[in-house]
Amino acid sequence: MGNGIVKNLRFLWDCVLQVIYSTDENCVLCGQDLFGEGFMCNDCEERIRFCEDAFQVERHGTSFNCYSISYYSGGMMELVLMLKYKSNFRAGETIANYMIKRIEKEKIEFDAVTYIPMSKKSLKKRGYNQSKYLAKTIGDALNKPLVSYLCKIKDTKDQIGLSGNERWNNVQESFDVIDKINVKNKNILLVDDVITTGATAFSCADQLMKKGAKKITILTAAKSKV
Template sequence: MGNGIVKFIRFICECVLELIYAGDNKCIICDKDTYNDSCICDICSKKIKFCIESMSIVRDSMSIITYSAAYYSGIIKELIVGLKYKNDFKCGELLAQYMEDVLKGANFHYDLIVYVPSSRTSLKKRGYNQCRHLAKIIARNQNKPVYNCLKKTMETKDQIGLDGASRWENMIGVFKVVNKNIIKNKKILLIDDVITTGATAFYCAKELTDCGAHEVRVLTAAKSKI
């Protein structure tokens, strides 16, 4: 009963938003008319270099399968910057859509969704966690539960600007599971925005696995290589 009411309220909200933005079919990248229901035009969409294959992060005798929607460059980079630093949640909707497209071919049947946590400083500065935002959209569309199961226990250096070895060292012992009962024996989809060396995603996945998760796979909006 309660779940039905929530779905009905969500439906009403979506209808209101459609009315508010009706006729505003402008590309969020170039501001040109899209002539379709998407928030990105065909020209900009064709510039995106989507990822086809998954990859594995191998370390400490563990292998974590990861999926990414596209490479971190050009249009995708603009979308992530828009979501992460400019409060442009339309960018988040589009990124989540691309991420869901990857899931269709992943053949991974998971029980719940978890996202990479932000530090208190980042949350205070930005006001939201972009990974949580992406996770909630995907969870809503996939009809899966999303949980705040991880916390960042200490402030770390910004990964941007660090070399590969320093990125890995920077993430050791940083993440802790909040509620082990939620993840016990569950297959988990872990959401992150960008994967570079894989250090952040790996240590989050390792902590979840060490605390009882059956399997953890990672899904990101983009991947980048140093």
């Protein structure tokens, strides 16, 4: 009984300290004071190399339109790493806000938003799927449903360090659609954190199309080499 009371008091005290020493008015990257809306100071935002143009991910005559907020370097790389490996969801919210602005700018229309799934082993190790977090934040902001259309059915090697062909071979037949009814005739926004060769995103998008989706648009926080 006594231990329970102590734990509750500690929890309440932690909440009070978070309010008193909140960092919500500081730059998510450098900690500099902010005097307006947003999560980043101008100096840190200037370190993001924004991508203005759409591109296509193509394989065997099939292609999908893809948008990336920036190149995988500088400020955006730091934000992705903070979300992915340090559980910094304020960094994730910052990324998602950029993605939402891009959706509105490009007038991307979609019925539902989904994400690149992780294997059960990887999900258990990390505790969360960073791409799902981004997708949910986007869906909540734009009043679109988050649907877990996909699952990973085969463990794969880490894509880091693999050549282009090795990446494509590594993810081949690694994903499947688990919601085969609701996917039909849907315009779907597929979200991920980083796209390199496009092998993973293409494999997921291709599965969705084969199961009856009408159109797939890929949106990532950053791109590297594509």
